[in-house]
Amino acid sequence: MVKLDSIIKVGAIFKENKIIPKWFIWESRKYEVKSLDFTWEDMQGTEKIIKFSVRDGINSYELAYNTARMNWALENIC
Amino acid sequence: MEKTILHLDMNAFFASVEQAANPSLVGKPIAVGGGIQKGSVVAACSYEAKAFGVTNAMSTWEARKLCPHLIVVIGDMTKYVYISKIITKMMVDYTDLVEVFSIDEAFMDITGTKERFGGEKSLALDIKRRIKERFNLTCSIGIGPNKLIAKLAGELQKPDGLVILKEKDLPDKIKDVPVGKFCGVGKKTEEYLRLLGVKNISDLNRYPREKLVKRFGMAYGEHLWQMGQCRGDTSVLPYFHETPAKSMGHSYTLPKSTSDIEEIDGYLLRLAEQVGRRLRRENYKGSVICASIGTGDYQTSSHQKKIKDYIDDGYQIFKVAKSLLTITDKIRFVSVSVSGLLHNLDQISLFDQQESQKKVLAAVDKVNDRFGEFTIERAAIMKTVLQGKTGMVAPKSYSLLSS
Numbered sequence: 001m002v003k004l005d006s007i008i009k010v011g012a013i014f015k016e017n018k019i020i021p022k023w024f025i026w027e028s029r030k031y032e033v034k035s036l037d038f039t040w041e042d043m044q045g046t047e048k049i050i051k052f053s054v055r056d057g058i059n060s061y062e063l064a065y066n067t068a069r070m071n072w073a074l075e076n077i078c
Numbered sequence: 079m080e081k082t083i084l085h086l087d088m089n090a091f092f093a094s095v096e097q098a099a100n101p102s103l104v105g106k107p108i109a110v111g112g113g114i115q116k117g118s119v120v121a122a123c124s125y126e127a128k129a130f131g132v133t134n135a136m137s138t139w140e141a142r143k144l145c146p147h148l149i150v151v152i153g154d155m156t157k158y159v160y161i162s163k164i165i166t167k168m169m170v171d172y173t174d175l176v177e178v179f180s181i182d183e184a185f186m187d188i189t190g191t192k193e194r195f196g197g198e199k200s201l202a203l204d205i206k207r208r209i210k211e212r213f214n215l216t217c218s219i220g221i222g223p224n225k226l227i228a229k230l231a232g233e234l235q236k237p238d239g240l241v242i243l244k245e246k247d248l249p250d251k252i253k254d255v256p257v258g259k260f261c262g263v264g265k266k267t268e269e270y271l272r273l274l275g276v277k278n279i280s281d282l283n284r285y286p287r288e289k290l291v292k293r294f295g296m297a298y299g300e301h302l303w304q305m306g307q308c309r310g311d312t313s314v315l316p317y318f319h320e321t322p323a324k325s326m327g328h329s330y331t332l333p334k335s336t337s338d339i340e341e342i343d344g345y346l347l348r349l350a351e352q353v354g355r356r357l358r359r360e361n362y363k364g365s366v367i368c369a370s371i372g373t374g375d376y377q378t379s380s381h382q383k384k385i386k387d388y389i390d391d392g393y394q395i396f397k398v399a400k401s402l403l404t405i406t407d408k409i410r411f412v413s414v415s416v417s418g419l420l421h422n423l424d425q426i427s428l429f430d431q432q433e434s435q436k437k438v439l440a441a442v443d444k445v446n447d448r449f450g451e452f453t454i455e456r457a458a459i460m461k462t463v464l465q466g467k468t469g470m471v472a473p474k475s476y477s478l479l480s481s
Contacts, residue, residue, distance in 0.1 A: 038099035038213075042156040045450040051157075053099040060100040078100050078151075 010063060010072040021052055021063055026074050031056045051075070080245050081312045082198050084186040085220045085228035086169065086205065089237035091182035092122035092158055096151045098214045107145050110153045111138055118331070121153055125237060158182075161213060166317065168208055172201055176317040185225055187314035202240050223248075226310025229261050248308040253280035260305050267294075271302075282306035323362060327415025328352045335373070335408035342371075342409055347396045347458055349414045354392030355451070357416060358443055363388035363423050364416035369399035372411030380413075388420055391439060393456070 009025040018039075023032050037060070038053035047068035054061050060078040065071075088094065092110040097103045107127035109120040118138045130145035142148050162181045169176045172195060175187035188201055195201040202219045209215055216238040220231025223245045230252065231241040243251060256278055258268035274293065276282050283306040290306075291299035304310070328349045336342065346369070357363060365388050372378035381402040389395060399414045445454045 035101075037101055038095075038157075040157050040160040042160070045446065045448045045453070047450070055101070060102060078102075 004074050004076060006074045008063075008072050008074045010065075012065075019050060019052075019065060021054055021072075024061075024063060024072070024074065031061070079189070080223050081187065082189045082192055083222055083225055083228040083312060083314060084188050084198065084202060085179075085222075085225065085232045086165075086184050086186070087218045087220075087229075087232045087236075088162075088165070088182035088209075089216045089218060090122060090124050090128075091215075092153055093124040093127070093151075094215050095157055095161060095213075097124060099157065103149060103151070106149055107132065107147065108149045108151055109138065109141055110151050118150075161215075164212070165209060168205065168212075170317055172205070174316045174318075175314040177315045177319075178317070183229075185228065185314050187312075198242060199240070202242075206238070206240070224308075224310035224312045225314070226261065226305060227252075227308055230255070230259055233259050249279050249283045249306075252308075253278060253283070255279050257282050257305075262301065262305065267302075279306065279308075283308070323360065323419055323421075325364070325368075325415050325417035325419065326353055326356050326360075326362065327368070327413060328356075329370070329411065329413035331411050332409065335410045337405060337408045339405060342405060342412065343396075343400065344458070345412050346399055346403075346414060347392070347456065349412060350396035350399055351392035351452075351456065353414055353416055354390055354395055354439075355443065355446070357390040357419075358439065361422050362419045363390045364419045365389070366416065366418035367395055367398040367402070368413075368415045368417065369402045370411070370413040371403055371405070371409050372413075373407050373409065378411065382417075384418065388418075388423055389416075391435065 006026060010021050011023045012019050012021045014020075020036055021033050023030055025031070033054045034057045035055045036052060037055060040051050042049045042051060042064075044066070047066055050065045050067060052063045052065070054063060061074060062076040062078070064073045064075050066073070093108050096108060096110055097106075103124075105126060107124060107130060109123040109127055109132060111118050111120045120132060120134055120136045120138060120141050122134055123132045123141070127141070127145055127148055130148070132141045132145050132148065138150055142150075158181055162178075166176060166178055166184060169184060169186055173186050173188050173191045177185045179185060188198060192198045192201050195204060198221050202221060206217060206219065209217055218232045218236045218239040219241075220228045220233070220239075221242040222228035222231050223243075227243055227248065231243045232239065234241045234252075234255070256268070257263050257271055257276060258265070260279075263271070270293075271277075271282070274285070274289075276285050282302065285303075285306060287300075287303045290303045293299060294302060330345055330349060332345065365386070366382055366384045368380060368382035370378055370380040383398055383402055385398060395414060395416060442454045446452065
């Protein structure tokens, strides 16, 4: 696992009370999300962070959405 | 009336969660732990790893000797705690009487509610289905007339098992089960019982009570006898019941051994601050401070002291903890805990300095609540970074036997 914590751009759809990331851009390259495998939540102080484990068909990535600051981070690559 | 107690045990929980989160790990031997560096241990492993002889609490180094292609995944407690809470909420859909036993086990008393769900088997299958659908995880469920038997039943079929034992089935249906399967019978006790000719539950069931008491003492001997008769605690506390904490603590395995006092003090202070923070957050103060250190060969020594005041200030905890320790060798492990707890003890100090200190701590806590742990911290611990999370010393201990 490679730990990153990089702020990234993410394209997501909001459907049936869920957030579904569809793609993200990291270091100028666009990654298509082929599967959303797992979702869980964490708290950073009072800020709720929603975490997503996604795959692009090759690697597994952990994305984190900070609901208070409304930004996305790429946390880990597995 | 015979009770119906259900015990749910998530199968290889941490490892299964990691496999569900990253399906490329499915079917592979994985171990969840602190990493591959020297000194790290396996917190949990997948069934594929267990097939190679890998077990929990084994060092990663030893695990990789047994299974060279073992994949080591760094654990993420936030994931496991989150899922554990969701599963607990699911269980509360069936009864209020849900008692969390650990992060991956819980008891339910479904005596009064099972008929609403088509009986105990149907209820259990529904829980399993929902967990599988939501998280792609499996669990083993055991059902029995008390907690002891329910937990034992769950042990009989893993993974993804469902075993139901009624009062009338006991002890015949479990007569050949080794005594070591009982919660509360460890390897040493099992070996000692084996020397007495007690290998399985049938043997324990027939073994004279007086002889057990003579061999193991009044309390434990009696407990063993009760186990042999398949008797156990039937009371399941409701999920909203808060058991008072007995202690709070944090521990940390250092990245490498050191005898540098300043470095060790940094870790000790940071752990003490974490303990102080938890105490204040849950409104406890304690008067017994315990500090432990361990060397690279897993030898640990613990010392504790009762002080006359009740405290929740990390720095005060650190000062007492430091006074208990004598560093003569390289240290690999540090732990600080506070017990002798009192809840909601709000004393007004006679000394201005102490009142001032309370206000400072309250202000720091407010900032850290808002922005995250250690947003504000003591200058003395800024250089000390804990890689990964510290272990939490569990505040509760559990007994499955009748109280």
